[in-house]
Amino acid sequence: TSPCDRPAPATAGLSHDKWEIDHNELMLLEELGSGQFGVVRRGKWRGSIDVAVKMMKEGTMSEDDFIEEAKVMTKLQHTNLVQLYGVCSKSRPIFIVTEYMRYGSLLKHLRRPEMSLSSNQGLLLDMCIQVCKGMSYLERHNYIHRDLAARNCLVGNENIVKVADFGLARYVLDDQYTSSGGSKFPIKWAPPEVLNFTRFSSKSDVWAYGVLMWEVFSCGKMPYGRLKNTEVVERVQKGLILEKPKACYKEVYDVMKKCWSHLPENRPSFRVLKDQLLVISQTIL
Numbered sequence: 001t002s003p004c005d006r007p008a009p010a011t012a013g014l015s016h017d018k019w020e021i022d023h024n025e026l027m028l029l030e031e032l033g034s035g036q037f038g039v040v041r042r043g044k045w046r047g048s049i050d051v052a053v054k055m056m057k058e059g060t061m062s063e064d065d066f067i068e069e070a071k072v073m074t075k076l077q078h079t080n081l082v083q084l085y086g087v088c089s090k091s092r093p094i095f096i097v098t099e100y101m102r103y104g105s106l107l108k109h110l111r112r113p114e115m116s117l118s119s120n121q122g123l124l125l126d127m128c129i130q131v132c133k134g135m136s137y138l139e140r141h142n143y144i145h146r147d148l149a150a151r152n153c154l155v156g157n158e159n160i161v162k163v164a165d166f167g168l169a170r171y172v173l174d175d176q177y178t179s180s181g182g183s184k185f186p187i188k189w190a191p192p193e194v195l196n197f198t199r200f201s202s203k204s205d206v207w208a209y210g211v212l213m214w215e216v217f218s219c220g221k222m223p224y225g226r227l228k229n230t231e232v233v234e235r236v237q238k239g240l241i242l243e244k245p246k247a248c249y250k251e252v253y254d255v256m257k258k259c260w261s262h263l264p265e266n267r268p269s270f271r272v273l274k275d276q277l278l279v280i281s282q283t284i285l
C-alpha cells in the first residue's frame, strides 16, 4: 500500500511525515534531569499531551544527520519503545520530543529500597521481558540501539518498561563517549568485537541486554563493581563473565550467559530470547 492510504500513525495525531513540531505548541515544565545532550524537561504539547523534551546543548550532537534520522525513528512504534513524537529543528537549540515516562530511568527504579526488599523474581523477569520485546521489534527492523542499559530504559504506569534513545549514540559528538578508549564509553555493556573493532550489531545489543538483565536481578548494582574500565576489558577478552546475582534463578542466569557468548554468532537473537524468557516465566514462576 502506498504511504498515503496507510492510516496515520497513532503518535499523538502526527500525520505520516510530520516529524517537525512547532515549538509554539509546547509548554516547558519542570526539569527531569540532564544527559549526554543537556537538560531534559517535562512538557505539554498542544495543551494536553505529556511529553519529555531533550534540549540539545550546542555542539553536543551532529544535528543535521540526526534530523534526517528522526524521520525514520518516528516510524519505529512499539509499546516497549519510548515513542519519538518529533523534533523542533527550525530553531536552535533543537528539541527532541518524546512520549513522557513518569517514573524515570529503570536504573533509578531498581535502586529504590522497596525493590530489594520484595526482589520479586516475577516482576524482575517481567521487566526484562518487556525490554526484550522492544529490542526484538528493533532487531526485526534492523535497528541497532548501541547503548542499551538500565539507565537508558524508562518506567511508566503499572510497571511498564520501555527502551529509550535507540540509535541516538550515533549522533553524540563527545569523543570521550564515542571512542572505545574514551572515559564515557559504556565499556561494561560492550562485547569483545565492540571493544576491539567497535563492530556494533543486534548481537552486540544482545550482549548489552545480558548485562541489563544482570542489572535488573542485582537491583541496580554497577556491573563489575568498582573495577576500572581497563580491568573489565581484560576480563571480557579472557572470557570472564559477571557472576550470578544472589536473587536470580539459575535458569535466568543461564540465559544471561548465552548473551555473553564470546562470538556474536553464538548469542541468541532477541526473538529467541523472548521465547526462552516467556517459557521460564510460565514454568518456574
Ligand SMILES: CS(=O)(=O)c1ccc(C(=O)Nc2cccc(-c3cn4ccnc4c(Nc4ccc(C(=O)N5CCOCC5)cc4)n3)c2)cc1
Pocket (backbone or CB within 6 Å): 030, 031, 032, 033, 034, 035, 036, 037, 038, 040, 052, 054, 082, 098, 099, 100, 101, 102, 103, 104, 105, 147, 152, 154, 164, 165, 168, 169, 170, 172
Ligand atoms: C548516550 S545517548 O544514548 O545518546 C543518550 C541517552 C540519554 C540521554 C538523556 O538525556 N537522558 C535523560 C536524562 C534525563 C531525563 C531523561 C528522561 C527522558 N524521558 C523520556 C520520557 N520520559 C523521560 C524522563 N522521565 C523522567 C525522568 C526523571 C523523573 C524523576 O525521577 N523525577 C524526580 C525528580 O524530579 C524530576 C522528575 C521522572 C520522569 N526522563 C532522559 C541523552 C543521550
